[in-house]
Amino acid sequence: MGIEDESLYKIVRGDFGYVLEDVPHLADYLSDLPTYRNPLEDNASYAAVRQYHINEDDTITKKIVVQKNSPRGPHFRRAGPGKRVYFQSDEVRACIVTCGGLCPGLNTLIRELVCGLSHMYGVDQVLGIEGGYRGFYARNTITLTPKSVNDIHKRGGTILGTSRGDHDPIKLVDSIQDRGINQVYIIGGNGTQKGASVIFQEIRRRGLKVAVCGIPKSIDNDVAVIDKSFGFDTAVEEAQRAINAAHVEAESVENGIGVVKLMGRFSGFIAMYATLASRDVDCCLIPESPFYLEGKGGLLEFIEKRLKENGHMVLVVAEGAGQKLIEASMKCMDNKDASENLLLPDVGMWLSQKIKDYFKSRKMLLNLKYIDPTYMIRAIPSNASDNVLCTLQAHCAIHGTMAGYTGFTVGLINGRNSFIPFHRVTQSRNKVSITDRMWGRLLMSTNQPIFLSPSDIEELKDPEETIISDADPLLSPSSPAPRH
Numbered sequence: 019m020g021i022e023d024e025s026l027y028k029i030v031r032g033d034f035g036y037v038l039e040d041v042p043h044l045a046d047y048l049s050d051l052p053t054y055r056n057p058l059e060d061n062a063s064y065a066a067v068r069q070y071h072i073n074e075d076d077t078i079t080k081k082i083v084v085q086k087n088s089p090r091g092p093h094f095r096r097a098g099p100g101k102r103v104y105f106q107s108d109e110v111r112a113c114i115v116t117c118g119g120l121c122p123g124l125n126t127l128i129r130e131l132v133c134g135l136s137h138m139y140g141v142d143q144v145l146g147i148e149g150g151y152r153g154f155y156a157r158n159t160i161t162l163t164p165k166s167v168n169d170i171h172k173r174g175g176t177i178l179g180t181s182r183g184d185h186d187p188i189k190l191v192d193s194i195q196d197r198g199i200n201q202v203y204i205i206g207g208n209g210t211q212k213g214a215s216v217i218f219q220e221i222r223r224r225g226l227k228v229a230v231c232g233i234p235k236s237i238d239n240d241v242a243v244i245d246k247s248f249g250f251d252t253a254v255e256e257a258q259r260a261i262n263a264a265h266v267e268a269e270s271v272e273n274g275i276g277v278v279k280l281m282g283r284f285s286g287f288i289a290m291y292a293t294l295a296s297r298d299v300d301c302c303l304i305p306e307s308p309f310y311l312e313g314k315g316g317l318l319e320f321i322e323k324r325l326k327e328n329g330h331m332v333l334v335v336a337e338g339a340g341q342k343l344i345e346a347s348m349k350c351m352d353n354k355d356a357s358e359n360l361l362l363p364d365v366g367m368w369l370s371q372k373i374k375d376y377f378k379s380r381k382m383l384l385n386l387k388y389i390d391p392t393y394m395i396r397a398i399p400s401n402a403s404d405n406v407l408c409t410l411q412a413h414c415a416i417h418g419t420m421a422g423y424t425g426f427t428v429g430l431i432n433g434r435n436s437f438i439p440f441h442r443v444t445q446s447r448n449k450v451s452i453t454d455r456m457w458g459r460l461l462m463s464t465n466q467p468i469f470l471s472p473s474d475i476e477e478l479k480d481p482e483e484t485i486i487s488d489a490d491p492l493l494s495p496s497s498p499a500p501r502h
């Protein structure tokens with residue numbers, strides 16, 4: 019669903035090409051809202067913090083590599099506590115909902131939201147909505163207290179449950195209004211943030227004093243604009259166990275091949291980072307980088323060569339890789355899940371069969387083991403670095419809503435927490451750029467074929483052809499593609 023209301027864009031232009039893509043505020047559509055002293059001012063833990071609130075003019079730049087005459091480009095509002103707050107502690111009735119696929123860290127985020135609201139702002143009315151967006155229609159909610167969520171971060175999944183599909187913004191906002199909820203924290207991926215944007219627009223249309231904040235969840239790390247979402251580090255770390263197992267199996271037999279399929283419907287970040295981290299991987303295939311099987315420079319020729327050299331090999335394939343090849347070789351059903359996400363045929367099984375057929379046709383011995391650790395990877399609790407990221411995200415979300423901002427997502431941009439308007443994170447996906455040095459590093463570490471002809475390479479490097487995955491229609495078409 020696209021943006022319906024053009025007035026939701028808050029663009030502030032400054033000197034030297036400076037553009038602030040600001041987030042909406044309750045005061046944009048409600049006049050004479052009272053404001054209050056921020057309770058953090060009296061919080062003992064913040065007593066020695068030099069600046070308990072952030073400067074309202076602080077913004078975070080998206081472009082950090084610049085030349086002398088570069089325009090300053092897009093900026094986002096810096097996340098942090100406001101000097102004044104728009105809610106009194108006992109007035110707040112917050113709710114938390116988790117939507118979409120599972121991701122390590124969901125429980126940590128729920129915990130940090132509940133504890134952050136209570137410990138920083140004295141808020142003790144927090145409801146958990148069960149089973150994703152459709153939980154808003156249910157009669158029951160879960161009461162969340164710092165005590166009840168105390169150790170949930172040690173468990174995988176989400177204590178609230180989740181779902182895909184089934185999302186009627188009118189009914190949903192009716193439920194928000196009926197329950198007297200005035201802060202909505204929505205944790206989920208691309209689809210969820212689109213849903214959150216529609217909810218925000220309906221709330222604004224009704225003129226309600228309800229702040230809506232999205233917290234991006236993507237195990238694939240494909241949410242646009244932000245550096246990284248929680249759960250990604252944990253997924254890369256856990257993927258090592260599958261790759262290790264594949265390596266041990268492959269090494270122990272004659273002509274052993276371990277094939278590991280990792281998540282990544284449209285973006286191959288998990289496969290790329292897991293490969294770079296492991297050093298046991300001989301070939302990594304991702305959706306962004308096309309490959310071919312047969313002939314000179316093809317995958318099958320490479321596998322045969324690597325087996326002859328080393329006696330074994332490990333292949334990592336992201337689930338969205340090679341989909342065009344699969345479509346060409348088998349009739350694919352146009353399957354979609356409840357949220358209209360495309361269901362892809364299993365590239366790991368398909369590839370394993372192709373490799374087996376090839377070796378059979380050449381009368382060569384082959385021992386292939388296929389591992390798909392998808393659900394084992396995403397069902398675990400978040401690791402230490404993702405736990406800290408969840409704390410930062412939760413705190414920034416709370417500071418933002420308490421300061422009256424709404425219709426925003428929180429995320430890291432160049433390492434700094436920022437408030438980002440919904441439309442900015444939903445209009446595109448973060449993808450691995452195969453023209454970046456990072457993909458070059460991966461190719462160098464595996465020494466796998468590049469699967470591109472010299473003319474393909476020329477075309478890719480042509481600035482006219484460069485895919486701008488993070489383009490903003492409001493800004494100049496020369497906005498740079500994100501670099502990883």
Ligand SMILES: Nc1ncnc2c1ncn2[C@@H]1O[C@H](COP(=O)(O)OP(=O)(O)O)[C@@H](O)[C@H]1O
Binds near residue numbers: 117119210
């Ligand atoms: N384009 C959309 N507009 C509004 N809501 C959407 C949209 N796409 C998905 N949603 C809702 O967001 C929720 C989660 O979406 P889904 O794509 O399954 O997961 P994710 O948030 O991880 O991308 C679902 O309840 C779905 O109805």
Ligand SMILES: O=P(O)(O)OC[C@H]1O[C@](O)(COP(=O)(O)O)[C@@H](O)[C@@H]1O
Binds near residue numbers: 118
């Ligand atoms: O089996 P499900 O629940 O449909 O989810 C599977 C999909 O969700 C993903 O894990 C991505 O989800 P997120 O990036 O939104 O976390 C894909 O890699 C995978 O195809």
Ligand SMILES: [Mg+2]
Binds near residue numbers: 118207209210357
């Ligand atoms: Mg989705």
